[in-house]
Amino acid sequence: MGKLSHDQVVQLLLQISIMLVMGRIFAEIARRLKQPSVVGELIAGIIIGPTVLGMIQPDWFQFLFPVGNTSGVVLAGLVQLSVVMLLFIAGLEVDLRIVWQQGRQSILTSLLGLVVPFIFGFTLPYFFPDFFGIVDLKQHFIFSLFMGT
Incomplete structure (x- = not known):
């Protein structure tokens, strides 16, 4: 350049x-x-x-x-x-002392922030492939994983 x-x-x-x-x-x-x-x-x-x-x-x-x-x-x-x-x-x-004091809530919030979107992102395309335009069942599972992440 x-x-x-x-x-x-x-x-x-x-x-x-x-x-x-x-x-x-x-x-x-x-x-x-x-x-x-x-x-x-x-x-x-x-x-x-x-x-x-x-x-x-x-x-x-x-x-x-x-x-x-x-x-x-x-x-x-x-x-x-x-x-x-x-x-x-x-x-x-970020004050790590506050994070450690609120550790349980922080971990729960972080886990829910990861798990809930993954569940919805994975299950919706998996159970409703027609809505997402998936016609090839070989790509069905991979697409669901992709949407989950």
Whole structure:
């Protein structure tokens, strides 16, 4: 991968600016509606992402967030780094003494958070394969396991 050209640097800065400004605007709207700011940030991401902008104005979306372009690769790298930093900061906020004090409830909540979705994800496709469009019975069990996980 080579260096970014002047146009690609401008495009990358435009991408980051739009994401930050839209995220901040919608976070403020959510806060005024007595919702967590992350709700507004998620809505902003949906609006400027492929779900809304990509459907309504695909040319604009392709211009702002090109696939395979060097600036797109750099943006994807920044996004991955941001996710790692977010998870790291979330980990810093965890007080293990409280987790150990609430150990039984924490374990029960974690197990239920894993087991219940697995049961529903596995049993629904297993017992209702027609609803999921499964016609090959050889793939029936594998698809059910896939949906369970």
